[in-house]
Amino acid sequence: MTQSSAPRHAVVIGGSLIGLLAAAVLAEHATVTVIDADLLPEGPAPRRGLPQARHTHLLWSGGARAIERILPGITDEWTDAGALRRSLPTDLVTMTAQGWLPRCGEKQFNISCSRDLLDSVVRARVTGLEGVSTLQRSRVRGLEGTAERITGVRVDTPDEQDRLVSADLVVDASGRGSRATSWLGALGVNGIRRAEVDSGLVYATRIFEAPPGAHAAGFPIVNVQSDPRVPVPGQTATIAPIEDGRWQVTLSGTRGGEPTGDPDLFVPFAKGVRDPIVGELLEGRKPLTDVAVTQGTANRRVFFEKAELPDGFFAVGDAVATFNPLYGQGMSVAAQGLLAVRELLRAKGPGHPGIGREAQRALSPTVSTAWELATAQDILYPGATGTEPRPGAGPLGAYVGRLMKGATTDEVLTGALFDVITMSEVPAHWLRPSVFWHVLRASDRGASPVPPLTAAERAVAGLAPAADPANPVGRGR
Structure with a gap:
């Protein structure tokens, strides 16, 4: 396929992080128009179409590396703008279902900042690319074309209703509220299968002023996870240090144990999870925002790759x-999928017949891996609805549980755990002989019974010295 047969114009529906990354990938081959219902802000500011931005977003190293490959130098641009690159597990105090993980040398990393900052840096970079333009405050009515071929979109803009924007390729990056199945149904493409697993999770976030000196000291991310093996609602609490000397604090609870928007109950909820450390760290801290609450957090999947999609769409x-x-x-899955699409476009050319369907299939493996990891946990919580675990999931779950127990004391297993949860390796990595033999010897003997904060970190946070580890009180419940 020659370059002359490549699409001259592509449309991306949605201007958040993933839509912008899609535009960057497509800009190698075509001019690109990004269509968004919002007026896109110039800098790190809230956006109506992205209400979940109010909550903690940690970009795992697997996703950060993928975005770095799409936009070389973006990691430095994030940190120059105020984002924090945190070593894992060095800069992390986390209690998993099996206990506290050790803070050993860097195995992986994450980017810690507000979602507004994360998106704004990418937005400035991508909208500055040659051939990329935006159509803002505009809503897509539907797809133009047939069940065999998409030729553009119909859009209501501030100046024109039902405007036709022709395109050789249309990419739907409009998020959880996507209407793509309805749009495709109007063209005669029906029967696209869906799946859902819903733990009833609700999460609530509030930003606090960090203690003086916490930022300079490199205060760690602090996280207490739930234990899905225990038949009670799963509750979590997380402090993520972000730009401008702030702590972004997110609480969550599954069905029957949800947090509320009542500010007076925020810190007590944090104290009531499996370990009270997050609540203790928040005592006396000045809140900078109200409590933001989000419901409707089910795992949902649309199996576009199984459908006979029209050409020119994914x-x-x-x-x-x-x-x-x-x-x-979410961000890491999508970024890694777009890397696969980029390789496909480079190999076959964007004018290759059926390239939209092939792109959809190229995205699928990363989505499937993340789906299995998320739903296998969420279905275990009381009142969860959706697909039951696949046959054979029990023995595999027992193996993973043993690995996670070992990760509380064995640095090899700590590294293996972070390799997968940061989406730097696929779960099959856990079955490699170098990991398998450590799992066979796994033990939590010697694991920390208390949050592994240093004496300096406890002092910065205004906490009393840690209790004698040999006689912990009220910890690690």
């Missing part, structure tokens, strides 16, 4: 699959 990001936000998978 979907990405939350339009394809949404995950329980606690696992932090």
Whole structure:
């Protein structure tokens, strides 16, 4: 396929992080118009179409590396803008279902900042690319074309109703509220299968002023996870240091144990999870925002790759699959999928017949991996609805549980755990002989019974010295 046969114009529906990354990938081959219902802000500011931006977003190293490959130098641009690159597990105090993980040398990393800052840096970079333009305050009515071929979109803009924007390729990056299945149905493409697993999770976030000196000291992320093996609602609490000397604090609870928007109950909820450390760290801290609460966090998947899609169309990001936000998978899954699309476009050319369908299939493996990891946990919580675990999931779950127990004391297993949860390796990595033999010897003997904060960190936070580890009180419940 010659370059002259490549699409001259592509449309991306949705201007958040994933839509912008899609535009960057497509800009190698075509001019690109990004269509968004919002007026896109110039800097790090809230956007009506992205209400979940109010909550903690940690970009795992697997996703950060993928975005770096799409936009070289973006990691430095994030940190120059105020984002924090945190070593994992060095800069992390986390209690998993099996206990506290050790803070050993860097195995992986994450980018810690507000979602507004994360998106704004990417937005400035991508909208500055040659051939990329935006159509803002505009809503897509539907797809133009037939069940065999998409030729553009119909859009209501501030100046014109039902405007036709022709395109050789249309990418739906409009997120959880995507109407793509309805648009395709109007063209005669029906029967696209869906799946959902819903733990009833609700999460609530509030930003606090960090203690003086916490930022300079490199205060760690602090996280207490739930234990899905225990038949009670799963509750979590997380402090994520972000730009401008602030702590972004997110609480969550599954069905029957949800947090509320009552500010007086925020810190007590944090104290009531499996370990009270997050609540203790918040005592006396000045809140900078009200409590933001989000419901409707089910894992949802649309199996576009199984359908006979029209040529010239594919979907990405939350339009394809949404995950329980606690696992932090969404941005990384989508970015890694777009890397696969980029390789496909470079290999075959964007004018190749059926390239939209092939792109949709190229996205699928990363989505499937994340889906299995998220839903296998969420279905275990009381009142969860959706697909039951696949046959054979029990023995595999027991193996993973043993690995996670060992990760509390064995640095090899700590590294293996972070390799997978940061989406730097696929779960099959856990079955490699170098990991398998450590799992066979796994033990939590010697694991920390208390949060592994240093004496200096406890002092910065205004906490009393740690209790004698040999006689912990009220910890690690």
